[in-house]
Amino acid sequence: MSRLQFHFGCRGLKLAGSLDTAPGITGLLIVNGGNEIRSGAFSGQSQLAANIAKKGFPVFRFDRRGTGDSEGENRGFRKSTGDIEAALEAFRAMAPQVERVFAFGNCDAASALMLMGGSGFDGLVLSNPWTIEETAEDTNTPTHSPDAIRSRYASKLKDPREIWRLLKGGVDVRKLAHGIKASLRPAPAPSSLAQDMDAGLKTFGGNARILLSGADRTAQVFESSWDKADLRIKRCTGAGHAYVEPEHRAWLEEQVLSALRD
Incomplete structure (x- = not known):
């Protein structure tokens, strides 16, 4: 195996x-999101490519x-289709033995x-899809859905330290009241982007899986506008947006490998 750099x-x-070379006839194309370079956040995509x-x-x-x-x-x-198509064409030219190509993208990728x-x-392996009407480049703080707010408070109520903070007066009561009020709002209609x-x-004829990080707000916003019973959804409890922790990276790698082996 070797890593080739080119244009x-x-x-x-x-x-x-x-291109991380390998003899297999199934290949993976990784699409970068936002302003990320191809190594990905914390070099995560570079490490993922090497391991795969x-x-x-x-x-x-x-x-x-x-x-x-x-x-x-x-x-x-929204205007990156040409980039992805060019990358797919280049991939097939540089690895002519490849018969099947899967794509992986995180966030707006x-x-x-x-x-x-x-x-x-x-x-397709689709991780934490971006469904906010603004572009991911514009903001790193998506508007939280009522479902996301309820999920956050539910996790806090399971933590004895958070309950102790509340009893000791270490919690901003006004902020807490505002959060509870927001959690009671009806869920917003799916954004036009989500639709x-x-x-x-729905036009895709191949296999797809949707990966959601349990501690990621982008994933929570996505799930609030998606069918929660979708059997393609796989959840990684406690994971952040970029799967930084070793156990979460291992989970992501296993999900990608499972898709490639199907």
């Missing part, structure tokens, strides 16, 4: 890519236009894959 074309511009390639699956990563080492302007995830209906891919993502995913 490939996308509508007259040069995009930077990385060690299991025999080639992995292709890239910087979309306007990010990392790629040319052009970052036009956001997952949203981009859903919006394009997974076109060209045999399977577009749902419509796009």
